[in-house]
Amino acid sequence: MHEVNPSRTALRVALRRAAHQLRDAKPLVLDDPLAVRILSKAFHEELQRTPDKVKRPFSAALRAFVVVRARLAEDTLAAAVRDVGARQYLVLGAGLDTFACRNPYPDVRVFEVDHPSTQAWKIQMLASAGIMPPASAQFVAVDFEKDSLRARLKAAGFDESLPTVTAWLGVVPYLTIEAFRATMRVLARFAPGSEVVFDYSQPREALPPVEQLMLDSLSARVALAGEPFQLFFTPEQLVEELKGLGLRVVEDMDGEALTERYMAGRTDGLMLRGKAGRMCVAASVEAPSQEVRD
Numbered sequence: 001m002h003e004v005n006p007s008r009t010a011l012r013v014a015l016r017r018a019a020h021q022l023r024d025a026k027p028l029v030l031d032d033p034l035a036v037r038i039l040s041k042a043f044h045e046e047l048q049r050t051p052d053k054v055k056r057p058f059s060a061a062l063r064a065f066v067v068v069r070a071r072l073a074e075d076t077l078a079a080a081v082r083d084v085g086a087r088q089y090l091v092l093g094a095g096l097d098t099f100a101c102r103n104p105y106p107d108v109r110v111f112e113v114d115h116p117s118t119q120a121w122k123i124q125m126l127a128s129a130g131i132m133p134p135a136s137a138q139f140v141a142v143d144f145e146k147d148s149l150r151a152r153l154k155a156a157g158f159d160e161s162l163p164t165v166t167a168w169l170g171v172v173p174y175l176t177i178e179a180f181r182a183t184m185r186v187l188a189r190f191a192p193g194s195e196v197v198f199d200y201s202q203p204r205e206a207l208p209p210v211e212q213l214m215l216d217s218l219s220a221r222v223a224l225a226g227e228p229f230q231l232f233f234t235p236e237q238l239v240e241e242l243k244g245l246g247l248r249v250v251e252d253m254d255g256e257a258l259t260e261r262y263m264a265g266r267t268d269g270l271m272l273r274g275k276a277g278r279m280c281v282a283a284s285v286e287a288p289s290q291e292v293r294d
Helices: 008-023 041-048 057-084 116-128 149-155 177-188 209-224 235-245 255-262
Strands: 088-092 109-114 137-141 164-168 195-201 247-253 277-284
Touching (some): 008 041, 109 116, 177 247, 235 277, 255 277
Parallel strands (some): 088 164, 164 195
């Protein structure tokens, strides 16, 4: 991401969440009444150019993936609040996510983490839209190339001893393996019952030819935006990687499984396509053997 500009990828994600509220049939996969409101009028023309599900089905499928992954994260939080008394929701790479401003759990604090420039932009967008974050929302600016995530969270009042759900959406494919491991080691230290929800991409060679071309096209677009894809896993590789970091896989779902859970019976044509993008829910286990530095 550029040093002084908010993430273009974060804007594209926000546009897709907003488009879902306007273009797709009810019941919505992600019912987010603030998704359109947070976008200033400057972006409304772009929002009106939402891809048609018939003419551009793969673009619509990307919108489907964006809302499904957010829904899975929020469902995971709901289950953790009910089952283990989760008290914290950590959103890494929050972008223009609005959950902190519509949090229905009075005992859950929401910690939003993002690059300082993107977070400043988000706070400005909230103010312009007249959206007032509640006292339970905490914005934590972190430059991952310079700052310690653990130290920044601690300074903001984050408590590692409390069960926590972490949403890490739309970030992992852009990371180096070193950055992925460093962050996962931090998350693995959280209290028993804590979980992290994240999406990841399979490597090109694991995909059928048509999906390889789709991945090539998307990769070219994000690279032009200055945010290239860097990290890929097969499900088997991910299990071993997380095991070494102190986490275990609870669920790992492909597009077919996610469609069955969240889009079965839809008649508006909104659906996931392909095998490249997957969703993982992983849980903290015993403290990992690797040292975690502040």
